[in-house]
Amino acid sequence: MSQLQEHLMSAESTGNEPDISPAVEAVSSRPVFSLKNLEVHYGAFRAVGDVSLDIREKEITAFIGPSGCGKSTVLRCLNRMNDVIPSARVGGEVLYHGVNLYGEGISPTEVRRRIGMVFQKPNPFPKSIYDNVAFGPRVNGVKSKAKLDDIVEKALRGAALWDEVNTRLKASGLGLSGGQQQRLCIARAIAVEPEVILMDEPCSALDPIATARVEDLMLEMKSRYTIVIVTHNMQQAARVSDRTAFFTTEVNPESDRRTGRLVEFDATQKMFSMPSDERTEAYVTGRFG
Amino acid sequence: MTTEQHIDELPNLSGSSQRADKAFRWVSIGAGLIVLVILGLITYTMASRTGPVFRHMGFRFFTERRWAPPKEIYGALALMWGTLFTAIIALFIAVPISIGIALFVTQVAPAWLRKPMVYVMDLLAVIPSVVFGMWGVLVLARHIKGLYKWLHTTFDSWPILGSIFGKPQTRSFLTAGIILSIMVIPIITSLAREVFETTPQSEKEAALALGATRWEMIRGAVFPHSKGGLVGAVMLGLGRAMGETIAVALTIGSALGQLTFNVLAPGNSMPSLITAEWGEADALKKSALIAVAVTLFVITIIINVIATSVVQRSIKRSRGAV
Ligand SMILES: Nc1ncnc2c1ncn2[C@@H]1O[C@H](COP(=O)(O)OP(=O)(O)O)[C@@H](O)[C@H]1O
Ligand SMILES: [Mg+2]
Numbered sequence: 001m002s003q004l005q006e007h008l009m010s011a012e013s014t015g016n017e018p019d020i021s022p023a024v025e026a027v028s029s030r031p032v033f034s035l036k037n038l039e040v041h042y043g044a045f046r047a048v049g050d051v052s053l054d055i056r057e058k059e060i061t062a063f064i065g066p067s068g069c070g071k072s073t074v075l076r077c078l079n080r081m082n083d084v085i086p087s088a089r090v091g092g093e094v095l096y097h098g099v100n101l102y103g104e105g106i107s108p109t110e111v112r113r114r115i116g117m118v119f120q121k122p123n124p125f126p127k128s129i130y131d132n133v134a135f136g137p138r139v140n141g142v143k144s145k146a147k148l149d150d151i152v153e154k155a156l157r158g159a160a161l162w163d164e165v166n167t168r169l170k171a172s173g174l175g176l177s178g179g180q181q182q183r184l185c186i187a188r189a190i191a192v193e194p195e196v197i198l199m200d201e202p203c204s205a206l207d208p209i210a211t212a213r214v215e216d217l218m219l220e221m222k223s224r225y226t227i228v229i230v231t232h233n234m235q236q237a238a239r240v241s242d243r244t245a246f247f248t249t250e251v252n253p254e255s256d257r258r259t260g261r262l263v264e265f266d267a268t269q270k271m272f273s274m275p276s277d278e279r280t281e282a283y284v285t286g287r288f289g
Numbered sequence: 290m291t292t293e294q295h296i297d298e299l300p301n302l303s304g305s306s307q308r309a310d311k312a313f314r315w316v317s318i319g320a321g322l323i324v325l326v327i328l329g330l331i332t333y334t335m336a337s338r339t340g341p342v343f344r345h346m347g348f349r350f351f352t353e354r355r356w357a358p359p360k361e362i363y364g365a366l367a368l369m370w371g372t373l374f375t376a377i378i379a380l381f382i383a384v385p386i387s388i389g390i391a392l393f394v395t396q397v398a399p400a401w402l403r404k405p406m407v408y409v410m411d412l413l414a415v416i417p418s419v420v421f422g423m424w425g426v427l428v429l430a431r432h433i434k435g436l437y438k439w440l441h442t443t444f445d446s447w448p449i450l451g452s453i454f455g456k457p458q459t460r461s462f463l464t465a466g467i468i469l470s471i472m473v474i475p476i477i478t479s480l481a482r483e484v485f486e487t488t489p490q491s492e493k494e495a496a497l498a499l500g501a502t503r504w505e506m507i508r509g510a511v512f513p514h515s516k517g518g519l520v521g522a523v524m525l526g527l528g529r530a531m532g533e534t535i536a537v538a539l540t541i542g543s544a545l546g547q548l549t550f551n552v553l554a555p556g557n558s559m560p561s562l563i564t565a566e567w568g569e570a571d572a573l574k575k576s577a578l579i580a581v582a583v584t585l586f587v588i589t590i591i592i593n594v595i596a597t598s599v600v601q602r603s604i605k606r607s608r609g610a611v
Contacts, residue, residue: 079498081494081497081498084493084494084497086399086400109497109500109501109502110500112497112498112499112500113499113500116498116499117494117498119491119494119495119498121491123489123491123492123494123495124495125492125495125496125509125510125513126492126513126514127513135496135499135501135509136499136500139499139500139501139502139505139509140500185495188495188499189498189499192499192500
């Protein structure tokens with residue numbers, strides 16, 4: 001049993017999750033992530049700080065804010081992708097079902113198998129469609145051809161791509177259109193059956209029709225996955241998300257660079273109709289950023 | 290969007306820079322043509338001097354094992370084999386090591402270690418080949434005797450390895466192959482390094498985000514991206530190994546007519562035979578040596594053409610334009 005699994009089980013058995021009455025649950029499911037005073041430095045530069053928020057199960061949480069405010073940085077803390085950047089240092093806590101992902105003995109690869117990611121630019125491997133989707137399961141030790149076939153079909157159906165590609169699974173993933181490539185990347189991510197899917201501006205490279213398809217797909221996937229999406233498109237956040245976190249940058253007293261911080265985090269409906277912070281209001285009404 | 294803007298701007302460019310553009314094109318076309326002409330002239334003058342030996346030996350020049358000037362028998366078969374055999378041995382040793390080093394430098398080594406490693410490898414590439422050759426004779430051949438004996442006695446009774454590790458001699462195909470491998474490692478490593486570095490960070494992250502370990506990421510993202518480039522790197526190493534003259538001449542043992550799989554046997558290669566025998570050659574022999582050179586040249590070109598097409602095809606495939 002992996003260490004992360006052990007941590008998770010012990011977190012559950014010690015009753016870290018208090019029972020929630022059904023009435024409350026309808027309003028808010030249990031948190032999958034709790035960020036506590038998260039801050040990230042790149043070298044000496046404090047890119048983002050003071051981020052505390054809960055991400056709830058089977059909801060879509062959107063991160064919005066002007067460019068450079070640290071949305072991607074925070075998102076990449078949720079599956080330890082910042083480990084890839086040598087200069088990045090993470091402070092504070094990222095609790096995943098009560099387990100600190102940056103705690104001792106946590107393996108980043110194990111974390112990433114549970115928390116999938118879709119990137120801004122569609123980035124399929126230079127391999128066939130089939131091999132793209134099968135990559136994750138293979139890495140996880142699935143060898144049987146029949147089982148792989150099954151997983152690939154399921155994932156492609158899950159990403160609403162099956163009908164378009166089932167006759168050419170052996171063709172290169174790079175031959176698909178941009179929107180199809182992004183859905184292939186989503187299929188690739190869900191093929192390892194993660195609990196959470198992180199999406200960093202997944203539609204910014206897509207045309208409006210492809211964007212609409214991916215948004216529909218996200219809404220459809222919500223019943224099975226917890227989704228966190230970074231977007232600079234406020235309409236998109238308003239259309240798809242249940243909760244929205246608004247980040248901005250503010251002048252750093254120690255340096256001339258601006259540090260990102262969380263301004264407000266609330267139900268999307270409230271964020272876009274009557275936000276409590278005037279900076280949020282300025283941003284969502286388009287007067288700023 | 291930005292490219293569209295650029296295109297819109299083009300007509301506004303001044304005429305003079307368009308002229309410069311045209312001039313540049315002609316200069317580059319001219320330079321390319323000069324190279325082709327020189328290549329053609331070399332091939333022509335060389336090939337035209339092979340007449341005597343082909344009139345004498347005919348096509349048997351390529352199929353005859355023996356090279357016996359006193360009897361006026363000139364066959365290039367064993368020489369071709371010697372060249373190919375040593376080059377293959379060299380690649381057998383050099384390719385895994387080079388890929389290992391390149392992977393280490395690009396994917397594993399911390400940033401502070403990268404520069405010194407690259408520097409040392411590049412330094413290795415500029416050592417004159419005669420130095421390698423002399424080192425091979427004076428140091429390697431002497432100290433490797435024990436290993437060769439051990440290989441021979443250990444594998445003597447084995448089915449295939451027995452004939453590969455036959456009767457040992459210190460100057461042999463293997464000794465030349467080892468020296469060649471040291472010489473091609475820097476070349477293959479530096480090309481492989483460049484090839485690996487072209488793997489987009491986004492693809493590496495895609496693999497890692499699926500829970501791949503570093504090695505799985507390399508297999509899943511870096512290798513598929515690098516296949517074509519690696520084939521090219523290996524082929525260039527092969528060309529370099531096949532063309533090497535002096536280091537091989539010093540270490541291969543200069544035995545004629547050897548057509549064997551025994552890596553521990555002495556042999557000879559095309560370029561090293563040419564340097565050894567050119568001095569005291571009569572007209573027919575000179576013609577034969579030139580024919581050997583032309584043969585080497587043609588083989589090298591064929592290998593390069595194949596390498597280029599393999600690289601192109603695999604680049605196209607990875608772009609999805611099958
Ligand atoms: N790899 C990195 N190295 C150094 N600084 C970085 C790196 N990635 C992002 N940053 C900096 O961190 C800040 C937040 O970046 P990012 O999270 O990408 O913002 P967003 O996604 O909101 O546009 C920016 O100032 C950016 O320049
Ligand atoms: Mg970003």
